[in-house]
Amino acid sequence: MHEFSDDELLAYADERLDAVRCTSIEKLLRSDFSTVERLTRLLSGRDHGEHSVGELWRRGRLSCPPRAVWAAFVDGRLGDGMSQYLKFHLETVGCRVCSANFEDLQHEDSSTDSERRTRKIFQSSAGKLHRGSDEKSH
Numbered sequence: 001m002h003e004f005s006d007d008e009l010l011a012y013a014d015e016r017l018d019a020v021r022c023t024s025i026e027k028l029l030r031s032d033f034s035t036v037e038r039l040t041r042l043l044s045g046r047d048h049g050e051h052s053v054g055e056l057w058r059r060g061r062l063s064c065p066p067r068a069v070w071a072a073f074v075d076g077r078l079g080d081g082m083s084q085y086l087k088f089h090l091e092t093v094g095c096r097v098c099s100a101n102f103e104d105l106q107h108e109d110s111s112t113d114s115e116r117r118t119r120k121i122f123q124s125s126a127g128k129l130h131r132g133s134d135e136k137s138h
């Protein structure tokens with residue numbers, strides 16, 4: 001169910017929309033991330049799409065994605081439009097709050113992997129130390 005048409009969303013991005021509908025779209029973008037994804041896809045489908053998404057961010061029109069959305073991103077459960085939007089938020093906008101969230105979630109998500117990695121590193125360096133005692137590497 002789409003409350004707004006594609007044209008209305010694009011008109012919002014171009015600031016061609018009246019204040020009342022503009023406010024409702026902003027409200028919707030804060031609560032409904034499928035709409036954000038839709039808008040991102042619409043904008044990237046145009047010429048200079050990325051630039052348009054960037055403009056929106058710079059103007060502070062789109063708010064930070066909630067933690068649940070970042071969790072979905074870490075798990076790879078998001079579509080291309082949304083992933084692009086999040087990458088943009090992280091890399092181009094450089095939002096510190098979200099980047100902290102993102103790193104936190106990545107750590108949480110891969111705790112088993114990183115434990116395994118730590119063990120591997122420990123084992124290999126232990127092996128090196130052992131070998132180092134009776135042979136020189138250089």
Ligand SMILES: [Zn+2]
Nearest residue numbers: 064095097098
């Ligand atoms: Zn953010």
